[in-house]
Amino acid sequence: MEKWVVAAKRADFNSIGQEFEIDPVIARLIRNRDVTGQDNIRMYLKGSIKDIPSPWLMKDMKKAVKIIKEKVSEKAKIRIIGDYDIDGVMSTYVLLRGLIRIGADVDTYIPDRVADGYGIHEHLINRAEEDKVDTILTCDNGIAAVSEIQLAKEKGMTVIVTDHHEIPYKETENGREIILPPADAILNPKQQDCPYPGKNLCGAVVAFKLISALYEEFCVPGEELEDFYELAAIATVGDVMDLQGENRILVKEGLKRLKNTGNLGLRELIRVNGLEDSKITAYHVGFVLGPCINASGRLDTAARSLALLNAENQGEAAKLAGDLTALNQSRKSLTEEGKEAAIHQVENTDLKNDRVLVIYLPDCHESIAGIIAGRIKEKYHKPTFVLTKGENSAKGSGRSIEAYSMYEELVRCADLLIQFGGHPMAAGLSIEEKNIEKFRRRLNQNCSLTEEDLQPKIVIDVPMPISYITKNLIRQIALLEPFGKGNTKPLFAQKGLKVLDAVVVGRNRNVAKVRLMDPQGTVMDGVYFGEADEFVRFIKDRSSVSVTYYPEINQFRGREDIQIVIQNYC
Known part of the structure; x- marks a missing residue:
């Protein structure tokens, strides 16, 4: 009740x-x-763009700009490695457009959810070496990739991390020990000693701050940054960031421009979803347009969403927009099936007595685990993890309630996990199948949620x-x-x-x-x-x-x- x-x-x-x-x-x-x-x-x-903080306030911004300026002058090959969700796609596109504008030799790689997994992995470093990449620039990932970035450094590459996820740490007798990757520059406002006032930015806004500083350094007219507002808005809403301060201003300004966007792909996505005559709101981004962009990374490859943003003619844009909308319809059907299976499991097992739900759906498509976790969390008002069977291990996503910091609780179970990362309200992980039940028990043993916390x-x-x-x-x-x-x-x-x-x-x-x-x-x-x-x-x-x-x-x-x-x- x-x-x-x-x-x-x-x-x-x-x-x-x-x-x-x-x-x-x-x-x-x-x-x-x-x-x-x-x-x-x-x-x-009445806040406007002129009220948002200077990008130069972000820790390592001067360092990152100096490195990129040198790489551009040297014609060094730069590779952007992004992520397959809406924030990762937007981040990748923001960096790509911005770096091309200042004359960089740049390409992109968005990992495949199933084949590559999240973020940088060793095989992507090896591939970059084979392709004679000089500099790797991450977006919406990288802050937890300590060993992978160490490998890139050993191979002589320069690495710049742009990310917004929680800073990894481990608990020691002396308190928390922060663990940072050995990158040449790290842009992440969540670093404790980062003076940037906005800590709750999405990955695409961190990328936007880097491009803002680079445009200033390369004397690109400031009005050219306006094309990035709608991208920042889509990513901020799509990645469910707090609409406060800078985020709220960027979303407000971005939504104003989205209806008359100059991006052919976004224009066609708006048209195919029947919104061309509507006032586009955060709701439309979060529940209509955003899921279409996300769908390619879930059921196909996020490269399709990036291709939509890069489309150079209306025919190409219309086809890609139609494909993404159709994929989203398939995703909806799969999500409904997975949600019903999850509810059945909770209602018919002793899971219903748990304060933290860990639901294993081995046959569920791993890409929709997070959506299903969100639906189950809403139904039962309990922190929820949904795990699926991967190629080498179980993988999954979690969605939380306000009283439960999901990332902190995963840190307390780190010995049971292969890999994890995320925020207080959402997280992703991989785990050996044999450890799932231990993980479930540990989470519930550690859980301090009260009945009042669990009451919506x-x-x-x-x-x-x-x-x-x-x-x-x-x-x-x-x-x-x-x-x-x-x-x-x-x-x-x-x-x-x-x-x-x-x-x-x-x-x-x-x-x-x-x-x-x-x-x-x-x-x-x-x-x-x-x-x-x-x-x-x-x-x-x-x-x-x-x-x-x-x-x-x-x-x-x-x-x-x-x-x-x-x-x-x-």
């Missing part, structure tokens, strides 16, 4: 509203997102009667966009609503339309998406209902009417 709680953060909402000419409700929403102080509120409401919470921003909603308030709420992780869509609530009418609509019977009246006599339309029959049965049996909701303006046949989108009910 969900626990409904009201955010109780305090401030003088009336004075904030007067100073910034916003409704006090909007001031409260901003405070609930931990934005305090005049400068920060002003940045939140619905955090209400403002208990607000529907009579307070106006079109102007809804337009002011739009100032807080883009919404996503770290800047969630506002949630309002009202109790004691009387149901005047309720009907299920839609071919799949997954939409309910209702007419509600509050105690003050205000009547308003509402819509609910989900198990519509169950919802209508519930509300029709009661004299009144409590709901959480989000207000919106419904445009239909030239009319604009206020309605609420119901999120939860009780």
Whole structure:
């Protein structure tokens, strides 16, 4: 059962509203997102690209730029090694375009999920040596590749790491011992001594910071950086970064440009998904466009997504966009099958008693393990790992809840794992099949999650009667966009609503339309998406209902009417 709680953060909402000419409700929403102080509120409401930090603040940036400048002048061969997810593809493309612009001799390699695995491996170093590569530049990987980068150094190569994952460490008697690869330069804002203020950047934004510094060094006009904003936005949303500070500004600016993008591949991907006449939001990136880009790295090769971004004519772009969209449809079917198998395993074994779920689906495609883990985590509100059978070992991905740092818990199980890496909220690993049960037991023995931690919470921003909603308030709420992780869509609530009418609509019977009246006599339309029959049965049996909701303006046949989108009910 969900626990409904009201955010109780305090401030003088009336004075904030007067100073910034916003409704006090909007001031409260901003405070609930931990934005305090005049400068920060002003940045939140009106921040622009000129407000993002200088790339030169990042540790090793001067070193990395100096190395690349020398390599460009020497015509040395540079190879970008990326990753097969949306952030890795965008990172690779950002570096490729930027380095070509400054005259570098550069190529790319995105590892194959099955054949190569994540990140740099020894055979990729050997291949680079055979291809007479002088410098390896990683993106969205590399921070944990100690032995592989050591091998590259022994072979005489220069290595620059650009990454955003957690800095590896091991626990010793004296505390944590940081483990860094022996690269010539490491760009990762999560390094403890890195002065860059934004620590929660995705890999593509770290790559963008490097290109920003290089453009400055090579006197490339600053306006040319604008083409990278939409790429940074796609990667930030797709890799589920917090939409705060610099990230929020880049996503806001990138989404503005995405509708009229000059990139043929992205334009065709938007068209084939029926979004050419829509306002493209973070939702569309996260749940429509992004999964298509991710699908190639899951079921085929991420080189297809990179080819889409590099497409030079509309015909090529249209074919690739169609292929990726079709792959995503296949991925959806496989995901649904895998999710049902995972639920069956939890419900019919003693897994259901675990606080941390470790689900082994040997026949599941390894590429969708992370998606399935996310779905299971949402269903049970428990940290979840989904493992699949790989060629030489089991592989898998995990998705976590706020109270559980997944990466830290994997460190405590490092002796059972072949390889691992990630963030507090998500991780990837490989493990010998014989160790899976030991891994499951260890995680649960170490787990300190309480029953309260495992109870899903619905955090209400403002208990607000529907009579307070106006079109102007809804337009002011739009100032807080883009919404996503770290800047969630506002949630309002009202109790004691009387149901005047309720009907299920839609071919799949997954939409309910209702007419509600509050105690003050205000009547308003509402819509609910989900198990519509169950919802209508519930509300029709009661004299009144409590709901959480989000207000919106419904445009239909030239009319604009206020309605609420119901999120939860009780």
